[in-house]
Amino acid sequence: MTIKDIAKLSGVGVSTVSRVLNDRPDVSEESRRRVLEVIAEHNYLPNNSARSLVRTKSDTVGLVVRGVQNPFYTDIIRAIEHKLDLAGYTMVMRQIASGDDEVKCGAVMEREKRLQGLIFLGGRSDYSPAELALLNVPFVCCTYTNAYGTLDPSKYSSVSIADEQEAYRAVMELAKKGHRRIAALTADPDDSSISQLRYSGYARALRELGIPPEEEDVICADDFTVESGCRAMRERLKRPADFTAVFAIADDMAIGAMRALRESGRSIPEDCSIIAIDGINVSEYIHPMLTTLCQPMTAMGTKSVELLLGVIRGGAHDHLTLPTTLRAGESVRDLTK
Amino acid sequence: MTIKDIAKLSGVGVSTVSRVLNDRPDVSEESRRRVLEVIAEHNYLPNNSARSLVRTKSDTVGLVVRGVQNPFYTDIIRAIEHKLDLAGYTMVMRQIASGDDEVKCGAVMEREKRLQGLIFLGGRSDYSPAELALLNVPFVCCTYTNAYGTLDPSKYSSVSIADEQEAYRAVMELAKKGHRRIAALTADPDDSSISQLRYSGYARALRELGIPPEEEDVICADDFTVESGCRAMRERLKRPADFTAVFAIADDMAIGAMRALRESGRSIPEDCSIIAIDGINVSEYIHPMLTTLCQPMTAMGTKSVELLLGVIRGGAHDHLTLPTTLRAGESVRDLTK
DNA sequence: GTGAAAGCGCTAACAT
DNA sequence: ATGTTAGCGCTTTCAC
Numbered sequence: 210m211t212i213k214d215i216a217k218l219s220g221v222g223v224s225t226v227s228r229v230l231n232d233r234p235d236v237s238e239e240s241r242r243r244v245l246e247v248i249a250e251h252n253y254l255p256n257n258s259a260r261s262l263v264r265t266k267s268d269t270v271g272l273v274v275r276g277v278q279n280p281f282y283t284d285i286i287r288a289i290e291h292k293l294d295l296a297g298y299t300m301v302m303r304q305i306a307s308g309d310d311e312v313k314c315g316a317v318m319e320r321e322k323r324l325q326g327l328i329f330l331g332g333r334s335d336y337s338p339a340e341l342a343l344l345n346v347p348f349v350c351c352t353y354t355n356a357y358g359t360l361d362p363s364k365y366s367s368v369s370i371a372d373e374q375e376a377y378r379a380v381m382e383l384a385k386k387g388h389r390r391i392a393a394l395t396a397d398p399d400d401s402s403i404s405q406l407r408y409s410g411y412a413r414a415l416r417e418l419g420i421p422p423e424e425e426d427v428i429c430a431d432d433f434t435v436e437s438g439c440r441a442m443r444e445r446l447k448r449p450a451d452f453t454a455v456f457a458i459a460d461d462m463a464i465g466a467m468r469a470l471r472e473s474g475r476s477i478p479e480d481c482s483i484i485a486i487d488g489i490n491v492s493e494y495i496h497p498m499l500t501t502l503c504q505p506m507t508a509m510g511t512k513s514v515e516l517l518l519g520v521i522r523g524g525a526h527d528h529l530t531l532p533t534t535l536r537a538g539e540s541v542r543d544l545t546k
Numbered sequence: 547m548t549i550k551d552i553a554k555l556s557g558v559g560v561s562t563v564s565r566v567l568n569d570r571p572d573v574s575e576e577s578r579r580r581v582l583e584v585i586a587e588h589n590y591l592p593n594n595s596a597r598s599l600v601r602t603k604s605d606t607v608g609l610v611v612r613g614v615q616n617p618f619y620t621d622i623i624r625a626i627e628h629k630l631d632l633a634g635y636t637m638v639m640r641q642i643a644s645g646d647d648e649v650k651c652g653a654v655m656e657r658e659k660r661l662q663g664l665i666f667l668g669g670r671s672d673y674s675p676a677e678l679a680l681l682n683v684p685f686v687c688c689t690y691t692n693a694y695g696t697l698d699p700s701k702y703s704s705v706s707i708a709d710e711q712e713a714y715r716a717v718m719e720l721a722k723k724g725h726r727r728i729a730a731l732t733a734d735p736d737d738s739s740i741s742q743l744r745y746s747g748y749a750r751a752l753r754e755l756g757i758p759p760e761e762e763d764v765i766c767a768d769d770f771t772v773e774s775g776c777r778a779m780r781e782r783l784k785r786p787a788d789f790t791a792v793f794a795i796a797d798d799m800a801i802g803a804m805r806a807l808r809e810s811g812r813s814i815p816e817d818c819s820i821i822a823i824d825g826i827n828v829s830e831y832i833h834p835m836l837t838t839l840c841q842p843m844t845a846m847g848t849k850s851v852e853l854l855l856g857v858i859r860g861g862a863h864d865h866l867t868l869p870t871t872l873r874a875g876e877s878v879r880d881l882t883k
Numbered sequence: 884g885t886g887a888a889a890g891c892g893c894t895a896a897c898a899t
Numbered sequence: 900a901t902g903t904t905a906g907c908g909c910t911t912t913c914a915c
Contacts, residue, residue: 211907211908211909212908212909212910213908213909216886221885221886222885222886222887223886223887223908223909223910224885224886224887224888224910224911224912225884225885225886227909227910227911228884228885228910230909230910231910235884235885236884236885237884237885240884240885254654254657254658255658255908255909256599256657256658256660256907256908256909257595257598257658257659257660258594258595258596258598258599258604258660258907258908258909259595259599259891259907259908259909259910260908260909260910261594261595261891261909262593262595262596262599262891262892262893262907262908262909262910263890263891263908263909263910263911264891264909264910265891265892267595280617280620280827280828283617283620287641290639290640290641291641294640294641299638299659300638300639301636301637301638302627302637302639303627303631304624304627304628304631317591320591320593321591321592321593321594322594322636323593323594323595434827435827435828435830435831436827439831461828464828464831464832465831467831467833468831468832468833468835471833490617490771490772490773491617491772491798491801491828491832493772494772494776494801494802494804494805495801495805495828495832495833496804496805496808496832496833498805548891548892548893549892549893549894550892550893553902558901558902559901559902559903560892560893560894560902560903561894561895561901561902561903561904562900562901562902564893564894564895565894565900565901567893567894568894572900572901573900573901574900574901577900577901592892592893593891593892593893595891595892595893596891596892596893596894596907597892597893597894598893598907599891599892599893599894599907599908599909600892600893600894600895600906600907601893601894601907602907602908
């Protein structure tokens, strides 16, 4: 069943059918009705490939997810797919390992699939101008932004939280409750990405509090997973540890660390408090309920799509910083009482 | 940059370029080398839409995920995307709500995108012949199968666990530890799907154990989420409850239920044991570690793709039942000691 | 308002 | 082994 068949069956030309298909105004009500009828009757669907070919663009948006392991992305991906779907776009998703290059991957997809745009989930933010030149469609960075100012903000969009400030805020929450020896559970603090920003916030808070930084208390995990969080904390606890609280840069890592802490005989929050950033679903149900700064995941996905579609339709790039909300759980002990 | 440009630049005809592109043997080494060189030099990528158009098929496989909420799917989706990627296919994913019809959605995708095949994740299994007629490409059901024999097994593939038996096994584990009053935390037990199968296994175990079923002890949640599990258990605990153990049909529901149980003053496993099925990552790290039957998620995704590609390449449909592995956690108390 | 026809970039016959 | 050419199904001028 092709457009020709529909044309024949409706007794009109193919261009009229095409007009109906594309909701063009210049069709008589009479023709439109007939064509629509035939289409419905035969359950006809236009061939996407043919459309993409002639339009030299598809109705497709690419999503490149970096760092496969992060469960925190799930809700965002869902929101993105859903929103895209509503807008009549198709999402093609590709996952890449933390070490892979999202720009290269995006560039390949862009041309292979004739994408309208790209969304990067969890990427680096330090693209070089040469790299950026590979990308000829608008893109938005979801969950991160170029906080270092090396990218021209008018060339891309982003949706993120204020990672540095939120980390600062989390640590300050601990300080408010009387904690002074505060460890950080982070991933590589030097990868010019989210972990670095959150680590910086932690460091700034300590500085402001006049707490001397202890190298021993910066616990570095391999990635953002529960496993890594647990492993890193276990490793750390083999040596004497007298911090009274931990700031974890991600919920999952916190959950892993909590297990390690318990294994060492510490109970939470009696012997050691913990606060994190993310607010994944499950962390609200575990015991003790994790105290954390919740990211608005659905909004992050939705806003990313909105920004992208805005640019596709001719709008300008923009940068959104979304607020987190503190979920007061049960994992932080008040030392002042 | 099109195939014509490459042809011109290499001093050959378009068909030669096409042959090189498609790894055909009938090209002289000389030509192949030159074409490949030009392609590399100009960073040329063939237009997917044009290829799909003329081949009347794309290199695309559709994934329809039903029941957006289930976090258990994440790993499977990852495995599917990864495997598909390795095989040179592209995955387009669409999520639908629990109430939506995956077959209809798949049929639309199939024709719009000229799919090679479909994978359904978490669907119903009671398709009618009329519905199936909508699907003209091979498909595989991932995580479920038509356990009721209403579908011709040669018409589709499936990868699943033996839901009924595994549920039976889980309940028997509890019985082994001396539990007799065993509640079931399930979703709708009548939706001819996974929850029904697992509920049946529970019921069969009770029957075999000679334990009279208590209607009160079948706790029905709205869906498979932590929230629902928690809510359902909270509701149940408003009335007297003297079951010593709970069989939850999903890890997430179990985690939710654990919170509700604790809220009611019960500690786990001292006052109430709990066992589940799924084996999601996080349930191994929570406290107490959840005792559960782990599904081989990665294998389920990988195998689904293998089956599908097999059929696409002319093979026959097949049905895989994968084994679970018992993870002995800390959530089940041994009453016999 | 409508139809005829020219491509979009590619593959596959068909010649050579 | 290689080039020429006719479509694949659609959109979009351009006449009418």
